[in-house]
Amino acid sequence: MDNKELEDWKAKIVDIKSKKNAVIFAHYYTRPEIQEIADFIGDSLALAQQATRVNADILVMCGVHFMGETMKILCPDKKVLIPDMNAGCSLADSCKADDLKEFINKEIRKCENEKVLVVSYVNTSADVKALTDIVVTSSNAKHIVDQLPPDAKIIFGPDHNLGSYINSVTGRNMILWNGACHVHSRFSLEALLQLKAENPGVEVLAHPECKASILAQSDVIGSTKALLEHTIKSPAKRFIIATESGILFEMQRACPDKEFIPVPPEVTEGIGCSCNECEYMRMNTLEKVYNCLLNENPEMIVPKETAEKAVSSIKKMLEMS
Numbered sequence: 001m002d003n004k005e006l007e008d009w010k011a012k013i014v015d016i017k018s019k020k021n022a023v024i025f026a027h028y029y030t031r032p033e034i035q036e037i038a039d040f041i042g043d044s045l046a047l048a049q050q051a052t053r054v055n056a057d058i059l060v061m062c063g064v065h066f067m068g069e070t071m072k073i074l075c076p077d078k079k080v081l082i083p084d085m086n087a088g089c090s091l092a093d094s095c096k097a098d099d100l101k102e103f104i105n106k107e108i109r110k111c112e113n114e115k116v117l118v119v120s121y122v123n124t125s126a127d128v129k130a131l132t133d134i135v136v137t138s139s140n141a142k143h144i145v146d147q148l149p150p151d152a153k154i155i156f157g158p159d160h161n162l163g164s165y166i167n168s169v170t171g172r173n174m175i176l177w178n179g180a181c182h183v184h185s186r187f188s189l190e191a192l193l194q195l196k197a198e199n200p201g202v203e204v205l206a207h208p209e210c211k212a213s214i215l216a217q218s219d220v221i222g223s224t225k226a227l228l229e230h231t232i233k234s235p236a237k238r239f240i241i242a243t244e245s246g247i248l249f250e251m252q253r254a255c256p257d258k259e260f261i262p263v264p265p266e267v268t269e270g271i272g273c274s275c276n277e278c279e280y281m282r283m284n285t286l287e288k289v290y291n292c293l294l295n296e297n298p299e300m301i302v303p304k305e306t307a308e309k310a311v312s313s314i315k316k317m318l319e320m321s
């Protein structure tokens with residue numbers, strides 16, 4: 001799409017958004033043009049928090065399916081639209097509610113007299129959240145796990161890399177589900193070591209969904225928002241970044257005089273692309289945003305019974321953040 005077409009779509013969206021009293025939210029991993037038309041850009045925690053504060057009839061969530069579900073659960077009286085219902089998440093897909101239920105029951109049987117708490121990363125379906133005691137995001141996982149009773153047995157899912165990282169920084173021994181994000185688990189250690197050798201002294205910033213071997217080579221580990229904030233406040237001028245490449249747009253916009261060097265993924269023949277982009281996040285396009293506002297469809301619907309069970313785990317997270 002050329003520049004003129006992009007600008008035309010943006011103008012149409014601005015117009016329809018105000019006519020319909022709608023607010024657009026975008027995750028940092030979406031395309032630059034989506035971030036440009038969004039009223040709020042954020043990581044998964046900030047988007048969930050912000051959704052509860054806005055006064056609008058329609059909320060458009062430009063992110064992935066579970067983000068739309070979280071928004072609908074928190075704002076049941078609002079119309080929540082998502083530009084593409086097929087924008088899923090490999091991490092959320094790695095944990096099906098029925099399998100988690102079985103896993104939880106097995107662990108409960110093993111420790112009859114211990115208190116068992118189920119902590120789930122926000123990258124999960126509403127059905128998984130309905131089985132969860134407390135939801136966390138990468139922004140608040142350490143802070144929340146630190147507040148849980150020291151004698152409680154914690155089941156953590158679905159991201160194994162994030163869970164191992166939280167175990168290492170909290171000293172807990174949470175039982176981990178073996179899930180992963182296909183983007184974050186594919187960064188190449190070899191390429192990172194080469195980038196470090198070519199750029200001596202340059203800080204490495206990584207998302208905790210990355211493998212332990214990548215985190216071990218990193219200077220700053222945090223959520224997308226934490227990494228962005230670090231690049232803004234740091235006096236350094238160059239950074240090596242190990243997270244989805246959409247965040248580079250916001251980093252560059254906030255720090256035009258700084259340089260960001262993305263870590264490439266391992267190249268696995270025949271599997272996915274050889275870039276560090278989440279194809280699900282990229283499914284949000286200006287045309288789809290406009291059409292979803294025009295048709296008020298696709299609309300996110302979460303069955304009432306599931307929403308009622310899931311909401312307390314999300315609210316608990318917002319209280320404890």
Ligand code: 13P
Nearest residue numbers: 043044137138139223224
């Ligand atoms: P945060 O938005 O919490 O940094 O999570 C990253 C992610 O993978 C979103 O899907």
Ligand code: SF4
Nearest residue numbers: 089090091181183278
């Ligand atoms: Fe899911 Fe990974 Fe995409 Fe985030 S980057 S939405 S965890 S697949």
